[in-house]
Amino acid sequence: MSLKNAVDIYKRFEKTKIGHFSATFIFPIILTGLTVFLRYRLNLSGMGDNYLLIYFVIIICALLGNMFSGVFATILGIFTLEYFFFPPYHEIFFVRNHAFQLSIFFLQGIFFSWIIVSQKESSISSTEQRDWFMNVMGNIDDGIIVTDRKGIISYMNSTAENLSGLELKEAIGKNIRTAVEFLDSKNNKKININNLYRKQVSNDFSSNMILNKKSKEGIPIDYLISDLKSGYKKNELRIIVLRDITERRKVYEKLREDEEKLKRLTSSSVIGVYVADLRRGIILEANDVFLKMLRYSRKEFEKRKLTFFDITPEEFKNTTRNALEEIKVKGMVNPYEKEYLKKNGDKIPVLIGASVLDKRKQTAIAFVLDLTEHKKSESYSSRLASIVESTDDPIISKDLRAIVTSWNRGAEKLYGFREEEMLGKPIIKIFPKSRIKELDYIMKTLSSGEALENFQTKRVTKKGKIIDVSLTISPVFNKFGDIVEISVITRDISKQLELERQKDEFVAVASHELKTPLTTIKGYEQILKREVSKFQNPRMNLIMENMEVSINKLNRLVGDLLEVSRIQLSRAKFASLRFDFDKMVDEIIESVQAGEKKHKIIRRGRVDYKFIGDKFRFEQVLSNLLNNAIKYSPESDRVIVDTKKENNKIKISIIDYGIGVNETQRERIFERFYRSENASQKFSGMGIGLFISSEIVKRYNGTIEVGNNPDGKGSIFTVILPLRK
Amino acid sequence: MKKVLICDDDDGIVEVIKIVLEEKGYKVETLGSSEDVVEKIKKVKPSLILLDLWMPHLTGQEIAVELRKDPITRNIPIVIISASSNTKRISQDIKASDCLLKPFDIDDLEKVVEKYL
Numbered sequence: 001m002s003l004k005n006a007v008d009i010y011k012r013f014e015k016t017k018i019g020h021f022s023a024t025f026i027f028p029i030i031l032t033g034l035t036v037f038l039r040y041r042l043n044l045s046g047m048g049d050n051y052l053l054i055y056f057v058i059i060i061c062a063l064l065g066n067m068f069s070g071v072f073a074t075i076l077g078i079f080t081l082e083y084f085f086f087p088p089y090h091e092i093f094f095v096r097n098h099a100f101q102l103s104i105f106f107l108q109g110i111f112f113s114w115i116i117v118s119q120k121e122s123s124i125s126s127t128e129q130r131d132w133f134m135n136v137m138g139n140i141d142d143g144i145i146v147t148d149r150k151g152i153i154s155y156m157n158s159t160a161e162n163l164s165g166l167e168l169k170e171a172i173g174k175n176i177r178t179a180v181e182f183l184d185s186k187n188n189k190k191i192n193i194n195n196l197y198r199k200q201v202s203n204d205f206s207s208n209m210i211l212n213k214k215s216k217e218g219i220p221i222d223y224l225i226s227d228l229k230s231g232y233k234k235n236e237l238r239i240i241v242l243r244d245i246t247e248r249r250k251v252y253e254k255l256r257e258d259e260e261k262l263k264r265l266t267s268s269s270v271i272g273v274y275v276a277d278l279r280r281g282i283i284l285e286a287n288d289v290f291l292k293m294l295r296y297s298r299k300e301f302e303k304r305k306l307t308f309f310d311i312t313p314e315e316f317k318n319t320t321r322n323a324l325e326e327i328k329v330k331g332m333v334n335p336y337e338k339e340y341l342k343k344n345g346d347k348i349p350v351l352i353g354a355s356v357l358d359k360r361k362q363t364a365i366a367f368v369l370d371l372t373e374h375k376k377s378e379s380y381s382s383r384l385a386s387i388v389e390s391t392d393d394p395i396i397s398k399d400l401r402a403i404v405t406s407w408n409r410g411a412e413k414l415y416g417f418r419e420e421e422m423l424g425k426p427i428i429k430i431f432p433k434s435r436i437k438e439l440d441y442i443m444k445t446l447s448s449g450e451a452l453e454n455f456q457t458k459r460v461t462k463k464g465k466i467i468d469v470s471l472t473i474s475p476v477f478n479k480f481g482d483i484v485e486i487s488v489i490t491r492d493i494s495k496q497l498e499l500e501r502q503k504d505e506f507v508a509v510a511s512h513e514l515k516t517p518l519t520t521i522k523g524y525e526q527i528l529k530r531e532v533s534k535f536q537n538p539r540m541n542l543i544m545e546n547m548e549v550s551i552n553k554l555n556r557l558v559g560d561l562l563e564v565s566r567i568q569l570s571r572a573k574f575a576s577l578r579f580d581f582d583k584m585v586d587e588i589i590e591s592v593q594a595g596e597k598k599h600k601i602i603r604r605g606r607v608d609y610k611f612i613g614d615k616f617r618f619e620q621v622l623s624n625l626l627n628n629a630i631k632y633s634p635e636s637d638r639v640i641v642d643t644k645k646e647n648n649k650i651k652i653s654i655i656d657y658g659i660g661v662n663e664t665q666r667e668r669i670f671e672r673f674y675r676s677e678n679a680s681q682k683f684s685g686m687g688i689g690l691f692i693s694s695e696i697v698k699r700y701n702g703t704i705e706v707g708n709n710p711d712g713k714g715s716i717f718t719v720i721l722p723l724r725k
Numbered sequence: 726m727k728k729v730l731i732c733d734d735d736d737g738i739v740e741v742i743k744i745v746l747e748e749k750g751y752k753v754e755t756l757g758s759s760e761d762v763v764e765k766i767k768k769v770k771p772s773l774i775l776l777d778l779w780m781p782h783l784t785g786q787e788i789a790v791e792l793r794k795d796p797i798t799r800n801i802p803i804v805i806i807s808a809s810s811n812t813k814r815i816s817q818d819i820k821a822s823d824c825l826l827k828p829f830d831i832d833d834l835e836k837v838v839e840k841y842l
Contacts, residue, residue: 515827516827519741523829527745
């Protein structure tokens with residue numbers, strides 16, 4: 001509550017006291033009637049008594065009521081006197097001598113009333129008003145301290161107590177400076193209030209800081225020192241009003257901040273800002289960004305007095321008119337897209353929003369964002385989207401909960417589900433029952449940011465047909481690097497698989513068909529060799545040797561061909577049986593050793609583990625590596641097989657002392673049909689063995705690596721197989 | 726004299742095996758592929774059967790299974806001779822005594838026959 005509010009309330013309070021009907025009219029009537037009754041009952045006689053009674057009535061009425069009650073009682077008294085007390089009785093007969101007496105009486109009555117009422121009011125206000133004053137002051141938001149002219153405090157309200165940090169009972173009778181100490185806002189020095197207090201009596205507020213005695217902190221205030229003008233004790237009291245402006249200052253600070261922000265925005269290099277006259281459509285002010293956007297120099301702009309329509313292309317003029325209407329009605333325009341004309345006539349796409357700046361002056365402020373880049377990327381993405389949409393390759397996207405978010409035409413064709421049937425639906429809809437478990441794996445892999453390439457699996461179409469597919473599943477990142485979606489590019493490989501199956505069959509038949517005559521040739525060759533050896537003809541023996549080498553080579557090639565076609569499709573069937581790993585290694589070493597006279601195969605370490613897998617495949621890997629080790633170390637006489645189990649892994653190293661593998665070869669050595677240059681010149685082979693080995697090892701989530709033999713010349717092939725749980 | 730039966734649809738291979746084994750002094754009988762091959766085998770009563778897998782009428786597996794059913798032929802050792810890369814596994818499946826991959830070394834052939842006779 002402010003001081004002004006309090007005064008208003010006081011005035012209303014005063015009014016209610018004056019207009020009291022019963023006090024004004026009923027009271028005098030009753031009292032006068034009572035007087036007449038008593039006059040007759042007591043049988044009082046004599047003019048003096050009559051007057052006394054009426055005076056008595058007037059005084060009572062004035063005392064209990066107000067000025068009007070007194071006046072009304074006086075008038076009633078005149079009639080009472082004339083009717084009841086003056087002869088001839090019971091007649092209204094204003095004779096001259098009565099007239100004079102009654103006039104005097106009337107004036108006397110009014111005079112008495114006035115004296116009594118004025119005395120009464122002054123006495124009432126001193127008590128009632130004090131109560132009222134205390135009450136109001138207590139509730140007022142402004143701090144009020146009342147002192148005498150010398151500054152001795154007689155009263156302070158609770159707000160003043162809070163501001164000064166001093167209680168009324170401590171402050172009363174003390175000098176004003178005990179309660180109020182001002183601080184210089186610049187140097188925090190105390191200012192003696194007494195000087196101010198004596199001189200500064202004004203109707204305007206000044207600002208300062210008051211020192212709170214309790215918290216020892218300065219509180220920003222506005223203050224006013226004024227004389228309290230009371231009727232007869234003029235200038236006796238002085239009042240100081242203290243107004244806490246902390247909040248207002250905060251609001252002010254905020255306002256200034258906002259203004260600063262607006263200023264920065266206006267001067268920012270991002271948003272074009274202009275102020276325009278709505279009536280004439282003239283752009284009054286514009287920031288540099290806006291001018292730069294439209295390629296105007298400031299000079300040109302100031303000279304030309306551009307209007308909205310000057311910078312709006314024909315096709316957008318209607319839009320501009322509508323926007324102008326909108327701003328006039330609503331005071332603002334929601335941001336809308338349009339184009340502006342540059343100075344050279346080129347168009348520039350913009351987003352514009354505006355609101356009225358000054359209603360009276362009909363000015364508006366508009367914010368303009370250049371959309372050129374945005375449009376570019378928008379058109380780029382829409383182009384991309386249309387490519388995706390129109391392509392025959394099924395492209396699907398799903399969110400991180402595996403809900404389909406896009407479904408292109410290719411996907412419609414392959415799966416038979418229409419876009420509207422799939423959008424918002426779980427992707428699992430196209431998973432056959434046997435593959436539902438896959439989803440977890442896919443989502444887990446993708447959530448970690450990894451992609452899955454050529455993920456071969458099966459999916460089911462709307463008609464329930466199971467199809468073979470190869471999926472490329474990749475995470476889609478936003479510009480902050482967070483995964484927002486997952487894209488799935490599907491390839492229907494049913495036909496491809498069928499073709500491959502046919503090819504496989506062909507290779508299998510071909511290799512079998514090839515091997516059959518090969519077996520016969522080899523058989524006859526060996527029989528022949530035995531026969532020939534009887535003749536002890538070295539030349540014939542050599543021919544037989546060469547023949548055998550070639551036959552063996554041919555055999556190996558045929559076998560490898562079959563194998564590679566199977567392995568490559570990862571369709572080679574792998575058994576899953578428990579076998580003794582050490583025993584398997586020993587057997588292979590034994591069998592390779594049996595055909596090898598020069599090299600000694602040395603076994604080191606043991607695994608002591610019963611591995612679950614396809615023993616035959618591991619034999620294949622091991623014999624492959626061993627044969628390679630022997631083959632590529634023609635000048636050495638040993639190969640080492642080192643096996644051990646560590647960290648839940650089986651580690652097999654095959655170490656040779658041969659020609660070694662250099663850096664460039666290392667990268668490609670496990671590729672299909674890869675043959676290192678130095679190897680291909682000296683050694684025969686198709687470059688399939690290591691490929692097959694690495695494919696087998698991969699099947700068991702293992703790795704196969706090649707490095708240099710740490711003992712010097714030669715290489716070391718290391719196979720690491722995680723133990724299966 | 727121990728009788729070795731060769732059952733293979735390829736005449737060339739049959740001929741080679743025959744030469745090698747006869748040289749070693751075994752009596753060799755041969756059978757090609759036919760529907761009633763099992764009956765024929767039973768008539769021959771061999772001491773050892775060298776069996777091809779991939780044959781037009783009955784496959785080696787089917788023949789072996791039939792032979793294992795009959796108490797007379799149940800205990801005749803069977804050596805599978807095939808070019809299939811799965812030879813080893815199939816041999817185990819049908820409880821063949823041994824196997825030999827085509828093309829084989831005639832030394833190995835002699836060894837395996839010796840082993841079971």
